[in-house]
Amino acid sequence: MNALRKPRYKVDLVGLQAVCEANYWRLTRLMPDMANADYLRLLVEAEDGQSQSLSLHVLERCRYTTTLRLTHQREHEWLTPPSMEVRLYHDAGMAEVVAAYNRRRFRGVYPYPNEQMLQPDEKFQLNQFLGEWLGYCQQYGRSAQPVIIQR
Numbered sequence: 001m002n003a004l005r006k007p008r009y010k011v012d013l014v015g016l017q018a019v020c021e022a023n024y025w026r027l028t029r030l031m032p033d034m035a036n037a038d039y040l041r042l043l044v045e046a047e048d049g050q051s052q053s054l055s056l057h058v059l060e061r062c063r064y065t066t067t068l069r070l071t072h073q074r075e076h077e078w079l080t081p082p083s084m085e086v087r088l089y090h091d092a093g094m095a096e097v098v099a100a101y102n103r104r105r106f107r108g109v110y111p112y113p114n115e116q117m118l119q120p121d122e123k124f125q126l127n128q129f130l131g132e133w134l135g136y137c138q139q140y141g142r143s144a145q146p147v148i149i150q151r
Contacts, residue, residue, distance in 0.1 A: 012124065019127045020094040026134040027068070027088060027095050030141075031056050034066055034088075042141035050074055054137050064091045067098070072133070086130065097126040 031040045037058070044052040053073050060067040071083040085099035098105065 012121075016124050016127065017094065019124070019131055020096050023086070023127060023131050023134060024088055024093050024095040026131065026138060027056075027086065030134065030137060031068075034058065034068075035061075042137050044137055044141045054133075054141065059085065065089055070130075070133075084126070084130065095130075097123070097130055100126055 028034065030042065031037065039058070040056045042054045042056075044054065051074070055069075055071045055073065057069045057071070058066060059069050066088045068086050068088070069083060070086060083100075084097050086095050087098045088095045
């Protein structure tokens with residue numbers, strides 16, 4: 001009977017850190033003036049021709065961290081648009097999802113099944129989703145505001 005039992009999930013800390021490091025660099029490329037700008041809106045043309053946008057709002061700036069709220073919007077929204085809060089750790093060069101789906105502070109491992117229906121690797125999946133979302137915006141997005149390059 002134990003042969004059918006699924007092995008317990010173990011956190012892939014190296015993999016999670018790699019995803020968080022990549023997300024940090026994606027965010028700093030999308031919003032290079034994060035130290036001064038409070039808001040950025042990127043327009044993304046969807047494959048179905050509908051307009052989408054990603055809004056980045058700076059919620060908090062501290063010496064070593066910046067917290068952003070990322071919100072996705074479509075032309076015709078019939079569902080609540082996904083949004084999440086991401087904390088950038090400038091000294092470590094990492095960005096981590098700290099809030100999503102009206103939840104804050106995700107643990108590294110969740111027992112499964114659980115009342116909230118969270119996956120055992122929910123934290124890893126959220127950060128991986130953020131990376132895919134940002135990569136898509138980097139590839140297909142354009143700034144909604146004029147970009148001013150100062151020399």
